[in-house]
Amino acid sequence: MKNERGLLIVMSGPSGVGKGTVRKALFSRPDINLHYSVSVTTRKPREGEVEGVDYFFRTREQFEQMIRENKLLEWAEYVGNYYGTPIDYVEKTLAEGKDVFLEIEVQGAMKVRRAFPEALFIFLAPPSLKELEKRIVGRGTESKELIENRLRAAREELEMMDEYDYVVENDEVELACDRIKAIVIAEHCRRERVAKRYKRMLEVE
Ligand code: 5GP
Numbered sequence: 122m123k124n125e126r127g128l129l130i131v132m133s134g135p136s137g138v139g140k141g142t143v144r145k146a147l148f149s150r151p152d153i154n155l156h157y158s159v160s161v162t163t164r165k166p167r168e169g170e171v172e173g174v175d176y177f178f179r180t181r182e183q184f185e186q187m188i189r190e191n192k193l194l195e196w197a198e199y200v201g202n203y204y205g206t207p208i209d210y211v212e213k214t215l216a217e218g219k220d221v222f223l224e225i226e227v228q229g230a231m232k233v234r235r236a237f238p239e240a241l242f243i244f245l246a247p248p249s250l251k252e253l254e255k256r257i258v259g260r261g262t263e264s265k266e267l268i269e270n271r272l273r274a275a276r277e278e279l280e281m282m283d284e285y286d287y288v289v290e291n292d293e294v295e296l297a298c299d300r301i302k303a304i305v306i307a308e309h310c311r312r313e314r315v316a317k318r319y320k321r322m323l324e325v326e
Pocket residue numbers: 136140141160161164195196197199204205206224225226227228229230
């Protein structure tokens with residue numbers, strides 16, 4: 122029987138909420154059956170980051186060519202750099218019946234929503250606005266002006282919660298991972314998905 126298509130899971134949320142940390146913790150679990158879509162970016166690799174594992178690092182010219190050739194499912198410009206999701210990997214993996222996980226910022230998530238309305242959208246939320254501000258300021262590497270910009274953007278991004286299917290509070294990384302795992306399991310049990318399979322079985326017998 123033909124494979125059922127995998128689920129496309131999009132995790133997004135405001136700047137500073139800890140998306141990268143939650144994603145890494147989720148994928149370090151031994152029992153997780155998700156396939157991470159590695160993004161393309163024009164930002165420079167940080168220490169320890171590996172080409173093809175953390176990102177595909179490209180020049181602006183290369184990235185713009187990928188846009189022109191429709192090789193990206195979505196892309197966005199974030200703090201002066203491009204970030205995008207290669208479409209081929211997503212299509213191929215979903216067609217093989219495997220679940221694909223994207224960890225992207227909110228503008229990109231909204232583009233995916235238009236292209237894949239059937240995807241599962243999870244909003245990672247801070248326990249409080251105060252906590253979010255603390256995390257943004259706490260990175261400590263940025264100028265006052267940049268911090269102000271990030272805080273403003275994060276407040277606006279919080280309002281985008283309405284566009285998502287689920288909200289996961291990131292009060293503790295491991296708890297946030299448990300919640301995401303539970304959501305994915307539940308989504309696989311959704312009547313619409315399961316009923317299709319039974320319908321096919323009944324037709325065969
Ligand atoms: P960082 O530079 O810290 O790795 O990532 C910056 C932001 O870009 C994060 O919010 C991350 O979720 C987002 N991001 C990473 N990959 C993609 C992508 O492919 N598309 C979009 N739209 N955002 C991405």
